[in-house]
Amino acid sequence: MFSDPNMAMDMMKKNLSMIIPQTLTFAWVNFFFSGFVAAKIPFPLTQRFRSMLQNGIDLSTVDVSYVSSRSWYFLNLFGLRGLFSLILGEENATDDTQRMMQMSGFGFDPSKSLGAEKDSLDIIQHEWALPKFEQRAETVLKDLVG
Numbered sequence: 811m812f813s814d815p816n817m818a819m820d821m822m823k824k825n826l827s828m829i830i831p832q833t834l835t836f837a838w839v840n841f842f843f844s845g846f847v848a849a850k851i852p853f854p855l856t857q858r859f860r861s862m863l864q865n866g867i868d869l870s871t872v873d874v875s876y877v878s879s880r881s882w883y884f885l886n887l888f889g890l891r892g893l894f895s896l897i898l899g900e901e902n903a904t905d906d907t908q909r910m911m912q913m914s915g916f917g918f919d920p921s922k923s924l925g926a927e928k929d930s931l932d933i934i935q936h937e938w939a940l941p942k943f944e945q946r947a948e949t950v951l952k953d954l955v956g
Contacts, residue, residue, distance in 0.1 A: 836883060840866075843879035851875045 845866050855863070855874045864872060866880045877885070 832887065839879055839883045846879045847872070847876045848879040848882040849877045851877060 845868075847867065851863070853875070857874060860874050863874065863877045863881045865884075866878045867876075
């Protein structure tokens with residue numbers, strides 16, 4: 811990535827082209843549908859999911875399985891990655907995770923470095939300290955008493 815600055819610039823342009831529409835869509839959903847219930851999940855959930863699924867709704871009497879529009883937007887945003895890869899193929903512009911993982915490692919091969927670490931590990935036999943402590947306490951008590 812550092813050897814070719816154009817590659818970094820292309821990646822930045824793709825990210826920017828995805829960030830701007832997502833930000834505008836979120837602003838639109840948040841402005842027009844703030845506080846509305848958008849969907850109902852077909853299975854029961856515990857109360858711990860309330861803050862995640864009912865973001866923007868200030869009613870404690872609403873069942874947890876109802877989802878606010880703001881939360882529904884985020885669920886769709888993060889949950890549609892599999893659908894995008896199914897429709898658009900594995901190499902699509904919406905999923906740069908593989909490319910980012912390759913670039914962040916700078917040619918790092920985990921199998922080689924972790925293989926060397928695996929070979930350098932030693933197996934040791936654990937020794938309990940408690941039996942020795944009991945023997946030592948017994949000798950100290952015998953010296954005190956006797």
